[in-house]
Amino acid sequence: MPAPFPADESVVGARRLTLREREEIACRNAAGEGVRAIARAIDRSPSTVSRELRRGTVRRKSGYRATVAQTLADQRSRRPKTRRLACEDRLREHVQNRLHAKDSPEQISRRLVLLFPDDTSMRVSHETIYRSLYVQGRGGLRRELVKCLRTGRALRKPRRTADRRGRLAGMVNIAHRPPEVLDRAVPGHWEGDLITGAENKSAIGTLVERSTGYVMLLHLPDSHRADDVQAAMLEVMSRLPQTLRRTLTWDQGQEMANHAAIAVAAQLEIFFCDPHSPWQRAINENTNGLLRQYFPKGTDLSGYHRDYLEFVAAQLNNRPRKRLGWRTPAESLDRLLSDQEPRPVLR
Template identity: 55%
Template sequence: MDFEIRDERKPQGPRRLVAERAAYFQLMEQGYSTREAARIIGINLRTGKKWRNGHHSPGKGKKPVPSIYPVPGQQSEEAVDRREPASRASRYLREEERIHIADRVREKASVRQIAAELGRSPSTVSREIRRNRRPMPKGGFAYQPFHAHRRAERRRGRPKVGKIGQCSELRDFIQDHLTMRWSPEQICQALRTRFPDRPEMHVVHETIYQALYVQGRGELRRELTRALRTGRAMRRPRRHADRRINRPVKNMVMISERPAEASDRAVPGHWEGDLIIGRNGKSAIGTLVERSTRYLMLVHLPDGHTAYATRNALASTVQALPHHLWRSLTWDQGSEMAAHRSFTVATDIPVYFCDPASPWQRGSNENTNGLLRQYFPKGTDLTTHAPEHLAAVAAELNSRPRKTLGWETPAERLAKLLATAS
């Protein structure tokens, strides 16, 4: 400040306090409160408030005085009217814009009018007033621009350490279960179940995805993305899948004729089936998923996936469970089920076929096939996997908690069914 502060703070009469006013606003820019700035300059608190807020009720016969802000380097009585704010340089509100909002709020202007004057969205102005207003001692709220600006600046402190990075126990738990190929949503539910009274151990699945994918966070090891179902190192938008070629099978019974009890999943014993294909279409593994329990069985196909090889392998696999748990089988229109009638004669299990290009009619099976691709990647030879390995993979998937089962596992649901039947 290029002037000497008055030691004797007496009323100055009609004297124009140009230098004091410039120093007052300089202190306000530095974050001083109205009261502290007025004390340093040596002016009355009411004078400082008039300089900052304007004087809208000066008395009879006098014009209102808007709030003023001295032009930098100008030592005169001229001031800038805050109703013409400078153009904005960022998506965050600047201090002069908050001053403009405060002026117009006192003048009872609408939020949309203020937003139009600032070139902002009405929701931005409304949210700013609601978040940063200040409770008054006598009740009610007031929007004070300098107080609002300080609050906004404090909230914008970056960068912040994420929740996973703050807690080593949480990070280790997540990394261990990602290694076991659990999905982020399954991990989040397991955290809430295991640590019900520790909110610092609770996260949502999006937090885990961001810890893996967002650059600069480094809260989880990058290589753990390979343990996710997609195995992608980067996120990418979804795209439409290629439509399958329709290869009709003779004498098909369509899914529209399947019993209604299979649709609502209330009665166990209705299964969905498909193949996952290996390199060059020369190898395959059969997948069977029970609609009610989501229990998985894998079918070993050492002799290929022709119609008769598939029929024989399926007929052998279904003998592993009691007959009352095999009420129907739903398949797509793949040529591997061309011998479906002889399969039904041998096992007494009716086979129903989905409509063309309608994978959602076998949703549980399609979802499970996606999970299995973590174990059997596309473009690999599937004949190298022995029946023991297929059984181990199925057991691992059947021991995962499922959201659709109330976070029970398929193995637990099937055990309940078997116990009830016995």
Template identity: 55%
Template sequence: MPPITAGAPASGPSRYLREEDRIHIADRLREKASVRQIAAELSRSPSTISREIRRNGMPLRGDASRWAYRPHAAHRRAEQRRPRPKAGKIGQNSELRDFIQRHLSMRWSPEKIGPALRTAFPDRPEMHVVHETIYQALYVQGRGELRRELAKVLRTGRAMRRPHRQSYTRRPRNIRDMVMISERPAEAADRAVPGHWEADLIIGKDHKSAIATLVERSTRYVMLAHLPGEHNAANTRDALVTTVQSLPPHLRRSLTWDQGSEMAAHKAFTIATDIPVYFCDPGSPWRRGSNENTNGLLRQYFPKGTDLSVHTPEHLDTVAAELNSRPRKTLGWETPAERLAKLLATTS
């Protein structure tokens, strides 16, 4: 018999399954209909129906191996779980909360923390969360599961979440004898062969200081070049030459830059290092995607509007080492340093 409850039946589409939907599911299950058939009849996702049966069904009395779905009991259980707000998973588990807060303080992104939890606690599902759960614990008002100030150590440092900005365009620069990225070897495009680098500058306060950033496309290994004074073409060339000379010959295959005038001395750089330089098309930062991503990570250490000349080469090496020790999703959660070490060991 249906439960004795008062209330007008709902009409129209609903975000949640209604009692009549659950009755329909029970009837069709007795008729041996598939989950996909039931989902199509109710205009729902098959995963919604499958999850409903799994969460709100129950084992038969006296035979735990058999499963029954009783619609009225299922509806009562769903209604009892619905009231909000609820204490989130992070808020209920102090060990989980401390782990996340500690790694956020180390400037790990939520997307890196999720797999790290599964690696550290493989047999404890209560310690597993996805990155969106961490973002909501930081940003959703009223939850209070993580310290609010930890949002400032994320890459954006924003107090509120915002959608990605649209791509911007740049004015083309007149650099003599540019070789465009369309002529770059195909082995660089598929990232199969190490030694192809992307590079750019991050600019400091009032455009008076800069740091050159280099990222290897295959391993995402980062190198930083010190530019304490003017970042003109000659200074940029000299800083890059000094930085790449520490690389073995098989890791010096190409360098990809945007059309910034600081790379006007690219021919002299190629003569000194034997590394050809290729230039991206105007307004196409996505052609240097690894470098653009890395520059965003570096802004955690070198915020916009600050004087970058105060940072010593030793400090730049420390920052690069910290980035190279972070696990990367695109590397199967290996670190760039680990991936580069494997390549060097294979070559040797």
């Protein structure tokens, strides 16, 4: 029958190893048992045992010692700990200088390894930098340095852990999209999304052809509900020949609730990106960024006339692009359709 635990171990949380468990690890490790066998014996995960052996071995010759490991664990668990950026003046000064230079915390953290390869005191994680900026009492960095971050937020914005939007009935994931869409050699594959105005109460639809970057805009003066988006989509798609209506890739927004009807009427396949994955519509995202020069964030987009939307689309479609060999999207689209030398076309 095993001896009872010492009084000081009875209050140790189940998450932490006790001295008795460390003694068991030491005996079995000295006997040559493997990590998994030791883990089964003390009912812990193999990763816990492996980490404990690594942390508790000070000298390779002496091996793992339970009392030494317990002392080291007690030292690590002492609170409060001195913050890295609060006690390392040289490191703190370097981080502050790089923040003033508009480097992101991750860029600063990764760059330290290259700049100071042999100086382990010049190491800090990007999370530590963020905590020093945003969490009061973490110390080290001045609070006003948050203005140097690209977001400039005074408070840290938590990540969304789950997608709360309802899934669209019958949607087809982007994973099932034809392989020919990726190489952009065949015209007729589109990416789409909405750019929204103040408080998301107004919107303009954006469509971009993947191979040429040709842009079409959806006029949504009344609302961007599913019926309005469907009507606008079919109106602009009716201008295109069938060869330019192959696929459409869109975000999982409720504005596309009528996607099945759009697909049938426009004779094209519609695919949907994964939640919170804008890089799966990279060309469209880039175009939306360009459109913000004409439609600034925080404005009422319902006030823009249809003629102005066509003017903006024409400007983008007649702008030379590096990836097109400095041809314009309009020229490139005409070239693909006619298979002739490009000629300037104003649209």
